Amino acid sequence: MSLFGKQKTRTRFAPSPTGYLHIGGLRTALYEYIFAKQNQGTFVLRIEDTDQTREVEGAVGGLLKALKWAGLEADEGILLGNDGKVAEKGNFGPYTQSKRLKIYQKYAQELVNKGQAYYCFCTPARLEELKANQQTAGQLTHYDRECLKLTPDEIKGKLDNGERHVIRFQIPEGQEIKFQDEVKGEIKFNTTDIDDQIILKSDGFPTYHLASVVDDYSMKINYVIRGEEWLSSTPKHILLYQAFGWAVPQFAHLPLLLNSDKSKLSKRQGDVAVEDYRDHGYLPEALVNFVALLGWNPGTEKEIFSLAELIKVFDIKKVHKSGAVFNQEKLNWFNSEYLKKLNPGEFQKMARPYLEKNIKQVSPDLNLDKFFAIEQQRISRLSEVGEDLKFIFAADLNYQAEGLIWKKSAKATILKNLKSLIVELQKYDKPDWRAETLEKNIRDFIASNNLLNGEVLWPMRFALTGEEKSPTPFEVAEILGPEKTIKRLKEAIEKLK
RNA sequence: GGGGCUAUCGUCUAACGGUUAGGACGCCAGGUUUUCAUCCUGGCAAUCGGGGUUCGAUUCCCCGUGGCCCUACCA
Numbered sequence: 001m002s003l004f005g006k007q008k009t010r011t012r013f014a015p016s017p018t019g020y021l022h023i024g025g026l027r028t029a030l031y032e033y034i035f036a037k038q039n040q041g042t043f044v045l046r047i048e049d050t051d052q053t054r055e056v057e058g059a060v061g062g063l064l065k066a067l068k069w070a071g072l073e074a075d076e077g078i079l080l081g082n083d084g085k086v087a088e089k090g091n092f093g094p095y096t097q098s099k100r101l102k103i104y105q106k107y108a109q110e111l112v113n114k115g116q117a118y119y120c121f122c123t124p125a126r127l128e129e130l131k132a133n134q135q136t137a138g139q140l141t142h143y144d145r146e147c148l149k150l151t152p153d154e155i156k157g158k159l160d161n162g163e164r165h166v167i168r169f170q171i172p173e174g175q176e177i178k179f180q181d182e183v184k185g186e187i188k189f190n191t192t193d194i195d196d197q198i199i200l201k202s203d204g205f206p207t208y209h210l211a212s213v214v215d216d217y218s219m220k221i222n223y224v225i226r227g228e229e230w231l232s233s234t235p236k237h238i239l240l241y242q243a244f245g246w247a248v249p250q251f252a253h254l255p256l257l258l259n260s261d262k263s264k265l266s267k268r269q270g271d272v273a274v275e276d277y278r279d280h281g282y283l284p285e286a287l288v289n290f291v292a293l294l295g296w297n298p299g300t301e302k303e304i305f306s307l308a309e310l311i312k313v314f315d316i317k318k319v320h321k322s323g324a325v326f327n328q329e330k331l332n333w334f335n336s337e338y339l340k341k342l343n344p345g346e347f348q349k350m351a352r353p354y355l356e357k358n359i360k361q362v363s364p365d366l367n368l369d370k371f372f373a374i375e376q377q378r379i380s381r382l383s384e385v386g387e388d389l390k391f392i393f394a395a396d397l398n399y400q401a402e403g404l405i406w407k408k409s410a411k412a413t414i415l416k417n418l419k420s421l422i423v424e425l426q427k428y429d430k431p432d433w434r435a436e437t438l439e440k441n442i443r444d445f446i447a448s449n450n451l452l453n454g455e456v457l458w459p460m461r462f463a464l465t466g467e468e469k470s471p472t473p474f475e476v477a478e479i480l481g482p483e484k485t486i487k488r489l490k491e492a493i494e495k496l497k
Numbered sequence: 498g499g500g501g502c503u504a505u506c507g508u509c510u511a512a513c514g515g516u517u518a519g520g521a522c523g524c525c526a527g528g529u530u531u532u533c534a535u536c537c538u539g540g541c542a543a544u545c546g547g548g549g550u551u552c553g554a555u556u557c558c559c560c561g562u563g564g565c566c567c568u569a570c571c572a
């Protein structure tokens with residue numbers, strides 16, 4: 001809050017470019033996006049690439065594409081340019097941490113000068129040994145502040161010698177750090193439990209703690225929404241804000257997304273990359289809708305929400321405190337709902353590539369409009385298109401003749417009915433070859449000949465599909481067209497003889 | 498081990514301290530259908546345990562217990 005009125009809300013999503021967009025990251029980004037939008041604020045995207053060892057080539061582009069696919073484009077920071085390449089926009093850049101090293105170094109030095117941080121020359125070996133000893137002694141595994149004893153001259157000497165060093169933030173002892181988390185409520189920590197954090201690594205890169213505090217301050221982020229795994233680090237961050245004399249932002253820590261065994265959602269137990277869901281044919285609207293409802297709901301019984309609706313009804317104060325299991329069954333349900341809502345043209349356009357992947361040969365004389373119309377009602381993921389309807393595309397059907405015989409009806413009856421069915425079907429002109437017309441006429445034919453539905457429709461369907469389960473024979477016939485339909489019926493008769 | 502967070506059907510969740518604890522997904526049964534899917538109807542299924550406070554506790558407090566996160570020169 002400034003003296004001159006309410007500050008503009010600024011949220012940020014700050015992923016590390018380590019590979020892909022994690023589904024938990026998607027939800028975090030979603031809430032950050034929504035919160036910014038519902039407050040006429042700005043959603044900033046920053047890249048946190050301070051760990052050079054974990055960096056993955058091309059990950060930033062992938063992250064941005066996944067975010068764009070989900071409809072969560074940043075207003076500022078790192079984003080996709082018009083040419084589809086990674087670009088940057090905004091006045092508080094650079095927005096990539098590896099390009100801000102000088103800034104962090106300056107601030108770390110400022111803390112050293114103020115006596116709130118200190119150089120540490122301890123080797124990893126010493127640190128390891130210290131920790132091991134503390135562990136066996138049952139003590140807190142904190143740094144023992146050996147380097148705090150160094151005199152200014154000793155420090156200068158080591159520095160001049162080019163000794164490897166880090167900068168540690170000196171955590172004051174015996175202080176209670178209290179803050180009001182927007183979702184978790186009042187949180188308290190005692191600083192005695194906190195180790196002297198390394199804020200600047202020996203390679204000159206900052207650690208997360210320094211980088212995120214400096215950046216959130218510099219980029220005027222006043223609303224930090226992030227995963228619960230950061231809750232325990234928040235007192236360190238608050239201490240840093242205080243050391244610099246900066247206003248502490250509002251924090252909101254989101255409950256984690258979990259595997260079905262309640263552990264933190266991880267790759268081992270299924271897909272966690274947004275890109276995987278996209279590739280399997282989940283719609284962004286469905287994924288976003290599903291993920292939005294993991295840990296939050298508006299308190300009504302409505303479950304289907306567009307992004308625009310979410311912006312209207314979302315309330316960060318109603319976000320749950322505990323983790324939510326990522327339940328793919330429910331996601332499938334959402335996806336099938338969204339798939340059904342698509343107009344046929346859109347569905348077909350999206351499903352086509354999957355069909356071509358699933359079926360080697362797609363004969364051009366098939367009525368694919370009808371095929372897609374049926375699949376749209378039956379599948380829950382685009383990757384399933386054609387899976388259960390392979391018989392449509394098969395050159396030959398392989399089935400046992402017995403399958404054609406409905407329940408206990410006689411073989412002779414079936415044979416006779418199939419023959420007259422062919423005669424009946426041969427009457428239709430191609431324009432009439434639609435499921436509705438076929439159904440009406442075939443049902444009339446059945447009734448006027450005093451036949452049973454099953455003794456005509458079962459063998460018809462089986463002759464056309466070779467399967468015990470399928471869409472109606474009328475629909476299958478419409479897709480197949482007159483020639484293929486009659487050909488399959490004739491083949492069935494041959495098999496029965 | 499230490500610290501923090503957390504706890505309603507299998508899962509996602511609803512319930513100003515007073516409800517037969519509601520809905521959704523999934524599952525099961527019935528109906529519709531030649532079959533499958535859809536659809537319709539119905540059903541199974543939960544307040545972690547123990548103490549308080551209260552006329553009354555899923556709800557507030559405490560203690561357990563479980564789960565999760567942090568405890569890195571990772572984020």
